[in-house]
Amino acid sequence: MKNILILAFSLLLTFTVVCKVSALEDTAITVTVLYDNYVFSEGLKTDWGYSCIIEGTEKTVLFDTGTKSDILFHNINKLNVNPKDVELIAISHIHGDHTGGLSAFLDENNKVTVYLPVSFPEEFVSGVEKAGAKVVSVDKPVEICKGVFLTGEMGGLIKEQSLIIDTSKGLVVITGCAHPGIVGIVKRAKEVIDKQIYLVCGGFHLLNKSEEEVSQIISQFKNLGVMKVGATHCTGDNAIELFKKAYKENFVQMGVGKAIKI
Numbered sequence: 001m002k003n004i005l006i007l008a009f010s011l012l013l014t015f016t017v018v019c020k021v022s023a024l025e026d027t028a029i030t031v032t033v034l035y036d037n038y039v040f041s042e043g044l045k046t047d048w049g050y051s052c053i054i055e056g057t058e059k060t061v062l063f064d065t066g067t068k069s070d071i072l073f074h075n076i077n078k079l080n081v082n083p084k085d086v087e088l089i090a091i092s093h094i095h096g097d098h099t100g101g102l103s104a105f106l107d108e109n110n111k112v113t114v115y116l117p118v119s120f121p122e123e124f125v126s127g128v129e130k131a132g133a134k135v136v137s138v139d140k141p142v143e144i145c146k147g148v149f150l151t152g153e154m155g156g157l158i159k160e161q162s163l164i165i166d167t168s169k170g171l172v173v174i175t176g177c178a179h180p181g182i183v184g185i186v187k188r189a190k191e192v193i194d195k196q197i198y199l200v201c202g203g204f205h206l207l208n209k210s211e212e213e214v215s216q217i218i219s220q221f222k223n224l225g226v227m228k229v230g231a232t233h234c235t236g237d238n239a240i241e242l243f244k245k246a247y248k249e250n251f252v253q254m255g256v257g258k259a260i261k262i
Helices: 002-025 069-078 102-108 122-130 182-192 211-223 237-250
Strands: 030-035 051-055 061-063 088-090 113-117 134-138 142-145 148-150 163-167 170-175 197-203 228-232 259-261
Touching: 030 069, 069 102, 088 142, 102 122, 113 122, 113 142, 122 134, 134 142, 170 182, 182 197, 182 211, 211 237, 228 237
Parallel strands: 061 088, 088 113, 113 134, 170 197, 197 228
Antiparallel strands: 030 051, 030 259, 051 061, 142 148, 148 163, 163 170
């Protein structure tokens, strides 16, 4: 009888653990591109710039805001995104193709915390605060909500931060323009969280790189264990094609309207 009770308890415990693991795995995280110079879905507008929204994490995060507010909101409306759902905003760097839609977005929803690289000018910071939002200046890596991190400010002349999402499949690294160097950003992500890199997506800033230089970067990606790549925005058409060729079915086609479910 005692053995039967022990067996029954073990089965119950196993079932409970499996249910808990399944529940965690069933929680989908979705990254949707709101602004890009490539289009994925019809009816959406393209323009030079980048923005995406991360849903399914503890808090909904808007990463960058593109260039023009009218284009950003056209795409937001078409994709049935509710600006009021956003709780956190992370801006990668100071350039207008990533900050242009921020002011108009705050007009719609200022009940947010905005994470800016610490080097942002005081005038910019004051403008965000006057709009009613809370500002956090980021220097070092920081967790902004459960499982979502910023790399901290990186780079020299152009300083930038990138986003890291800790998922059940591995790390998802999202970049604005990767001015500090895309390989360095991936390495920083692995320093922040010692896990496999599932996906790196966003702008890689390889427009002026030669085929040989891009091939070396791809080789470094492979050595770092990057499983999937979604290169877009300022990566450059030639570099994107090289990533497509190297990653084959593990290349993620990007563009406005692309929704990546993890």
